Amino acid sequence: MSDKHLNKKHLNKEFLHKELLHKELLNKDQAASSNIAVAYVHSSDSEQAKRIAKKWHLPYLGDSKAAAKQANLRFLLQVNEQYLELCKLDEPKLGAISVDFVDGAVAHRRKFGGGRGQDIAKAIGLKHGFRPHVLDATAGLGRDSFLLASLGCQVTMMERMPIVAALLDDGLARAQLNSEVADIANNMALIYASSLDNMALAAQPDIVYLDPMYPHREKSALVKKEMRVFQSLVGEDLDADNLLAPALKLAKYRVVVKRPNYAPPLADKKPSMSIKMKKNRFDVYVNLAIPKE
Ligand SMILES: C[S@@+](CC[C@H](N)C(=O)[O-])C[C@H]1O[C@@H](n2cnc3c(N)ncnc32)[C@H](O)[C@@H]1O
Numbered sequence: 001m002s003d004k005h006l007n008k009k010h011l012n013k014e015f016l017h018k019e020l021l022h023k024e025l026l027n028k029d030q031a032a033s034s035n036i037a038v039a040y041v042h043s044s045d046s047e048q049a050k051r052i053a054k055k056w057h058l059p060y061l062g063d064s065k066a067a068a069k070q071a072n073l074r075f076l077l078q079v080n081e082q083y084l085e086l087c088k089l090d091e092p093k094l095g096a097i098s099v100d101f102v103d104g105a106v107a108h109r110r111k112f113g114g115g116r117g118q119d120i121a122k123a124i125g126l127k128h129g130f131r132p133h134v135l136d137a138t139a140g141l142g143r144d145s146f147l148l149a150s151l152g153c154q155v156t157m158m159e160r161m162p163i164v165a166a167l168l169d170d171g172l173a174r175a176q177l178n179s180e181v182a183d184i185a186n187n188m189a190l191i192y193a194s195s196l197d198n199m200a201l202a203a204q205p206d207i208v209y210l211d212p213m214y215p216h217r218e219k220s221a222l223v224k225k226e227m228r229v230f231q232s233l234v235g236e237d238l239d240a241d242n243l244l245a246p247a248l249k250l251a252k253y254r255v256v257v258k259r260p261n262y263a264p265p266l267a268d269k270k271p272s273m274s275i276k277m278k279k280n281r282f283d284v285y286v287n288l289a290i291p292k293e
Pocket of ligand 1: 137138139140141142143144145158159160161164193194195196211212213214234237243
């Protein structure tokens with residue numbers, strides 16, 4: 001595994017590189033970013049909202065109340081008492097989503113989810129004290145990444161949508177300031193880039209983890225409100241099949257893909273083994289056996 005500090009230095013350089021990648025990323029995100037703006041709920045959060053708009057190249061709206069007058073806006077990224085939240089303006093009842101590694105579902109899963117006995121830990125291969133460097137190449141809201149980091153992995157997250165990356169960046173920054181989870185958050189780094197072409201920016205991952213968006217079968221009423229906001233923003237990752245080959249090339253030990261049970265394997269490639277759960281499964285592609293320490 002690469003040295004944590006070296007890796008952090010390396011990631012700082014990558015942040016500059018990320019700015020260059022922004023143009024390429026805009027293509028996928030253009031539709032979403034043209035109907036989204038950044039705002040504040042209380043004027044005390046206005047500086048933070050301005051900084052976020054500038055950092056992620058998103059339009060700055062000012063007071064969130066102004067959103068009501070903007071007919072073309074679909075989403076609002078608002079700073080609310082230092083939390084960055086995403087709201088779907090045409091369905092306000094769905095509520096706002098944010099990345100919160102300190103409280104809520106993610107914290108609950110960390111405390112009561114079953115530790116290294118969980119299916120995701122088995123799929124990654126976290127037995128015999130193995131503490132791998134995992135590249136989560138489809139980071140999303142970082143829930144799986146945080147869980148893996150809490151189980152002792154060093155995690156590099158890659159996310160291509162600026163709105164999602166902004167939420168993740170905000171959640172990570174708050175977690176780094178919280179004494180209960182700072183050690184976990186300090187083992188996580190975010191690269192804002194598309195992993196289709198930039199996977200190798202993550203230095204020598206032991207494991208590559210993939211969880212691309214797949215069309216949901218459940219009727220939308222059954223999908224949790226939070227997921228409905230997220231799904232309507234991200235859509236489907238129709239190019240996900242193309243992630244498997246670079247992942248297999250880069251991962252030292254294995255590639256793990258999370259799929260709904262009804263979905264075919266990624267790129268129709270049969271995995272070495274699968275771990276089945278109630279609604280999803282982990283397809284595991286083994287490159288090399290995990291060492292028994
Ligand atoms: C289903 S979500 C992942 C959820 C995540 N596992 C979690 O626990 O929160 C899929 C995410 O992968 C991102 N994504 C898809 N393809 C990507 C790519 N080629 N590079 C970077 N991010 C990608 C999407 O933008 C989306 O945010």
